Amino acid sequence: MLDLGFSVLDIAAEPYAAAPQLTARLRVTESTGAVVHAIALRSQVRIHPQRRAYDAEEEAGLLDLFGERARWTSTLRSFLWLQCSTTVSGFTGETEVDLPLVCTYDFDVAAAKYLHALRGSTVPLELLFSGSVFTKGAVSMTGATGFAVEQVPWNCEASYALPVLVWRDLMDRYFPNAGWIRLDRDVLGDLAHYKASLGLTSWEAAIATLLAGAQAQDSPSRQHVSGREVRS
Numbered sequence: 469m470l471d472l473g474f475s476v477l478d479i480a481a482e483p484y485a486a487a488p489q490l491t492a493r494l495r496v497t498e499s500t501g502a503v504v505h506a507i508a509l510r511s512q513v514r515i516h517p518q519r520r521a522y523d524a525e526e527e528a529g530l531l532d533l534f535g536e537r538a539r540w541t542s543t544l545r546s547f548l549w550l551q552c553s554t555t556v557s558g559f560t561g562e563t564e565v566d567l568p569l570v571c572t573y574d575f576d577v578a579a580a581k582y583l584h585a586l587r588g589s590t591v592p593l594e595l596l597f598s599g600s601v602f603t604k605g606a607v608s609m610t611g612a613t614g615f616a617v618e619q620v621p622w623n624c625e626a627s628y629a630l631p632v633l634v635w636r637d638l639m640d641r642y643f644p645n646a647g648w649i650r651l652d653r654d655v656l657g658d659l660a661h662y663k664a665s666l667g668l669t670s671w672e673a674a675i676a677t678l679l680a681g682a683q684a685q686d687s688p689s690r691q692h693v694s695g696r697e698v699r700s
Contacts (some may be wrong), residue, residue: 470504470618473497474597481638483647488642492595492632494626497562505602505615507556509511511567512596515579518544519592529585533578546594549579553599558574567595568678571601583635590629597624 475495482489498504518540522530527537534543556565573580583591598620605614651659663674 469500470601470603471499472601472620472624473499474595474624474626476593476595476626479569479593479628479634480639481631481634482568483641485568485570488511488571488573488638490571490630490638492567493570494565494567494630495562496556496565498560501560503558503560503604505558505604507620508553508600509556509565509567509597509599509620510551511598512548513550513552513569514546514594514596515549515582515633516546516594517582517643518546520589524588526585530582533581533585547578549593551692566670571635571638573643583632586632586635588632590631591635593628593630594608595626597626597630598622607649 475497477493477495479490479492482491496507517530517534523700527531534540550571552567552569554565554567556563573584575581576585601618601620603616603618607617648652659674662678663671666674666677668674668677
């Protein structure tokens, strides 16, 4: 039986990918001396938000995900960020391989909301590994060896503290000073009509105008007289 181990050497932004991608450099070890022909490797990348501290600004950004800080003892739980895969070429002893981590900035995704709220320090990650390992098979009566297949043990995992700056630099490279939200088609149609009717030149201007109007309605001067609310 094989004795496999995994560690994360580095995670860096991929400079020439078609979509936002981080690349994790993995070291894979096998301590029994067996010849590994290949590994069809899969990985779950999980975020452990309870393993770091948060300042007041980050707390405000995490309200939608975890609620008020008083609730964090029950709401801060690890969650899935990415599922990814790669093929490890044949080796004996140890080797290194790149694992592509294709990212999104879609704010309907919990991980994107979480990462956007962070201002510094690191993101506590845990990579859980699985997959199939192809090795040299037993010698048959005809002298042929063939190959054997084992599964990557369920307890193979590795931790890594991803600098928040790496994530921010990646998003700035692909979406400079921008982000993404998804709207219902009818709402998008109404917003397009509103934008055109006011002669606004961008979606940002349309939303900013709506927000300014909502804020103006929510902040008139108020006085309370004899239990009655009076607007001045």
